[in-house]
Amino acid sequence: MLRHADIWSAIDKVARDHNFTLSGLAKRAGLDPSAFNRSKRIGPDGRLRFPSLESLARIFDTTGTNPLDFLAQAGVVPSAGGIGARKKLPSLSISDAQLRDAFDNAGKPTGAAWDELAFPDLFDDDAYALIVNGDSLEPLYRDGNVLIVSPHAPARRGDRVILRSIVGRLVAREFVRRLPRHVEVLPLVGDNTIETMDAGGVAFVHRIVWASQ
Amino acid sequence: MLRHADIWSAIDKVARDHNFTLSGLAKRAGLDPSAFNRSKRIGPDGRLRFPSLESLARIFDTTGTNPLDFLAQAGVVPSAGGIGARKKLPSLSISDAQLRDAFDNAGKPTGAAWDELAFPDLFDDDAYALIVNGDSLEPLYRDGNVLIVSPHAPARRGDRVILRSIVGRLVAREFVRRLPRHVEVLPLVGDNTIETMDAGGVAFVHRIVWASQ
DNA sequence: GAAAAAATAGGAAAATATTCCTATTTAAAA
């Protein structure tokens, strides 16, 4: 769980990230310049040397490194339900959730039928949120609803997407397909006829992945 | 950041959580029974003693405690953007996002107008997910859409909710109000007339907070 | 390229954490 080599290489990384040499980092932390020498990490008898908690604390305080992030860098992975773990929710289809014993008397999911679903499972570092204004997208989206947009999620037929024109206009549509010269979409509300947009006029097509209610 | 007293009290908690005394935990971890004695945490000169990383590693290995959770228990809080931190997304209204410089050339949010929004900000430990079957809730929810349901989120007029009858039937509706003998709701699609349900026949009203798209 | 400074290696000494051991206190068992 805490592996000698990983602890030391995490220290190496802290030094690098802050543009210190090892002796520079030690000095900055108020320790002796030889404190983190690579040559002193394994003793002459082969015994592994670990830095003390006090030395580590000095590193964290000096560099502003969070001990949690340090441990993650040292290869420690979150435990299910623990800090940094992906949130998991009980999950079941509506039809199966109508079975007699899907909920207990307090209204909580119960029984073996429920699966686990990671929420929100959003891995796109470039995701952003758009807040709906007005009522033009009702009943689908109402004023104030938050749309979570994932630029890197591929847009496939039927997906709801945000399109931005090259002059900056944003519209929400249902993606149909992309052709060499056009992008075909359907409106989300109202008239259900295909709309053809000039591919050159579309700056991007980003997929909507979640909508607040 | 790593505070002496917090480290030791986190060790105390690991022992308690696993039904060990301190000496029992030490023995189990292959250490001397006096290793974690409260009497030895501050020396006679007032100097604070920290457990070594090796002793901690033995505790983690023996009890299955994740070092990240241990640190959290010892009061270490996540750093913004670091492990365990709440995910924050750039956020802007659709109308403001149509300003000329809201996105850069790569289609990423840019500029001072963008706020930060914590997503999903779901704090209800009893939240669960329901998967939509069929097309009866279109255009709002389509087959396979995931609805995130938060039982403890209060249902207010206009909120979309899941209602469960006492015989187990689940329906999705728009909440209007709760009266002493009735619950008034609106259908999410179709005929826009108020539906009155007998309060005694409704097991629960749980709010839908997010819907996948 | 030479000189100075910084970084690193390595060994001894010092400081700190753990173990060993004894005694006392507390909890569990009879």
Added chain:
DNA sequence: TTTTAAATAGGAATATTTTCCTATTTTTTC
């Protein structure tokens, strides 16, 4: 309630980490 076992306190001895110091290597400065 008494006896036994476990837990804890406390001091000395031992083990481990850090510091001190010197030497070598590497990098930076001129």
